[in-house]
Amino acid sequence: MAVSASASARVRMVGPIPLRALLATAVVVALLVAWEGYAWATAPSRITPELHAALARGDQPTYDIAVRLPFAPRQFHIRQFQAYGTFAGVEGTTVLIRRVEPAAIYDIARKYWVERVDLARLD
């Protein structure tokens, strides 16, 4: 059965893949790569020199940290941090977390909505 349609209405292909699907996938991949690149590049600048030094010494398996946000933390942010350590409270816009592993500290610092990650003095 033939269906009349203009040639421009046909699906444009790149090899065996529809062009539009390929472009959409490429845009999504590019955005994800850019996102990860941005997080990777900016994460160290969010960690304070004091915490950097402590991490470089590597004398503790976990650290108590204070994560400063540019806004008052909401339920979403508390839940996120609970995945990395024990939630110890909120002081203004700073969230206190106990027993966070070094790798998790870098994960926290990769979040674009985190302003500063510092060592916390928790009893």
Place this chain on the structure above:
Amino acid sequence: MTATSATRPLLPFLYRPLVRRVWSVATYLFPFLVLVAIWHALAATGRFTINQVPPPALVAEVLWEMTLDGALIGHIGQSLGRLALGFVAGAGLGIVLGILIGMNRGAAEFIEPLVSFLNALSGIAWVPLAIVWFGIGPAAVTFILWNSIFFLVLFNTLLGVLSVPPIFRNAVLTLGGGRVHVIRDVLVPGAMPNIVLGIRMGMGFGWRALIAAEMIGATSGLGFMIYDASSYLRSDIIIAGVIVIGVLWVVTDRLLLVPLERWTVERWGLVRRAE
């Protein structure tokens, strides 16, 4: 009317690709603009509280705030991650089982009524049982999502395989081909339009089921975000979430699933476009 005038466009500038594309996007967006205008007018009448009908500007502000504080991106990531997991598990198993069952007519006749029955059930109908079986959490949500996608893809794949005339299968076997050749060269290409249709429908139904499941059985994701906002009477967050859900689906469907379906139908379907 002469042949020349019949083929010449009435307004040539409308047929330039870029202008036509912009026009197409504008006509697509126009109903939404009308809807937003009506919404704005309703909110501006003052007959409704901000909790009942929050103005569009407030919803836009909430969207922007939630983007900045990471909550929106986080919930979107959670929902899309679950959708991807449910899709891979549901569609993958559905396609494989659909082809295998379709190869045996007796098994297909036995299974088809069951699949048809389970296919007709709404994904959300499984929510209470999923919570009993898996508790509130990601396992229950994934099960509900898987359920919505799996039976649709299985049913469509089965139909596709059964619609392939046996003569093609027999031809491959007569020429010395084996079971693998039959699957690869006959059944999969023959059933492909149905498989892709099942995938598209499965994604649509899965997306709806996911949002519903997240409302009840999850502590993150867009469905949870909406449901949680209702506890604080935050209609602005609810409407923002609804908009995001709709936009995500439209973008996925138009940029990925529609081209995939058109391509499949053109390549393997019965419909051929005129050259």
